[in-house]
Amino acid sequence: MNLQAAFQLSTEPIDTTLLSRTLADDAAGAFVSFEGRVRNSNEGQKVLSLEYEAYVDMAISEGASVIDEAARRFDLIGALCVHRTGSLSIGDVAVWIGVISGHREEAFAACRFIIDEVKLRVPIWKKEHYVDGSTDWVAPPSVDAR
Amino acid sequence: MTAESKRIRVEYYAQFREKRKCSGEEITTSAATAIEFYRELDAKQPFGLFSAQIRIALNGKLVPWETAITDGDTVVFLTPFGGG
Numbered sequence: 168m169n170l171q172a173a174f175q176l177s178t179e180p181i182d183t184t185l186l187s188r189t190l191a192d193d194a195a196g197a198f199v200s201f202e203g204r205v206r207n208s209n210e211g212q213k214v215l216s217l218e219y220e221a222y223v224d225m226a227i228s229e230g231a232s233v234i235d236e237a238a239r240r241f242d243l244i245g246a247l248c249v250h251r252t253g254s255l256s257i258g259d260v261a262v263w264i265g266v267i268s269g270h271r272e273e274a275f276a277a278c279r280f281i282i283d284e285v286k287l288r289v290p291i292w293k294k295e296h297y298v299d300g301s302t303d304w305v306a307p308p309s310v311d312a313r
Numbered sequence: 314m315t316a317e318s319k320r321i322r323v324e325y326y327a328q329f330r331e332k333r334k335c336s337g338e339e340i341t342t343s344a345a346t347a348i349e350f351y352r353e354l355d356a357k358q359p360f361g362l363f364s365a366q367i368r369i370a371l372n373g374k375l376v377p378w379e380t381a382i383t384d385g386d387t388v389v390f391l392t393p394f395g396g397g
Contacts, residue, residue, distance in 0.1 A: 203397055219396065222326050222389055225373045226396075250396055262397055282397055290370070290389075291396030292327035304328050306393035 172238050174230030174289075175249045176221055181260040190245045195267035199274035201282055203262040205255050209305060213298040219252045219261065222290040226250070233284040241277035243268045248281055250291060318343050319384035321350065328392050332360050347371060348378040351390065366393050 187200060207214055234246050245267040255261060264281050268274045286307065296302050324337040344350035347369045354360070370389040371380055382388065 220327050220330075221396075222324070222370070222391070225370055225389070228373060286394065286397035288394075289396050290326070290391055290394055292392065293395030294327070304392065304395065306395040307397075 172234045178253045190267045192244045197271040197274040199278045200265040207257045216296045218294045237277045241273040322387040
């Protein structure tokens with residue numbers, strides 16, 4: 168199998184059109200993508216912007232192992248995940264995931280698996296800047312629960 | 314257990330970076346394990362972070378706190394992740 172699999176960090180805006188074009192294979196009957204975007208509020212606070220910071224070496228190795236695991240588990244033809252670092256504004260793409268497979272079931276499941284595992288395993292931190300001038304490092308409660 | 318001194322590279326990210334006001338430092342220590350090393354640093358200058366949520370990466374891999382540290386290791390303390 169000619170597997171296209173990668174995890175990348177990007178300090179530049181994510182070009183989702185370009186990324187989806189890279190996932191092309193004649194055997195792929197399904198392409199599913201997920202785009203995580205910067206929301207204008209979190210837990211009742213109005214968000215102005217945010218920053219992502221990564222422990223790059225570990226993020227790349229953990230991200231790659233998530234992608235490899237997904238590719239094996241769901242028999243994918245291709246999988247790609249790009250996560251932003253640096254400063255982001257409302258509406259910006261924070262993370263993009265695309266997978267291709269023979270059939271849609273595997274593609275949907277793999278996409279969900281990758282975003283859930285990336286959140287849990289990849290060392291990236293988020294600092295929110297609020298409209299009132301305050302800031303906070305935030306992590307979803309589910310991270311602590313598992 | 315020996316108390317030989319060793320050089321450990323610590324890298325700071327996110328809250329740790331802000332608390333220490335730097336991205337990393339070289340520390341000479343006689344700590345035998347990751348937890349001893351963390352406690353030593355925290356005692357010298359408290360991080361002021363909720364330690365029950367903190368994990369540790371040794372040379373880029375998550376490890377248990379009881380893991381032995383050796384000369385030349387790189388240590389990163391990890392607060393809960395917020396990516397995705």
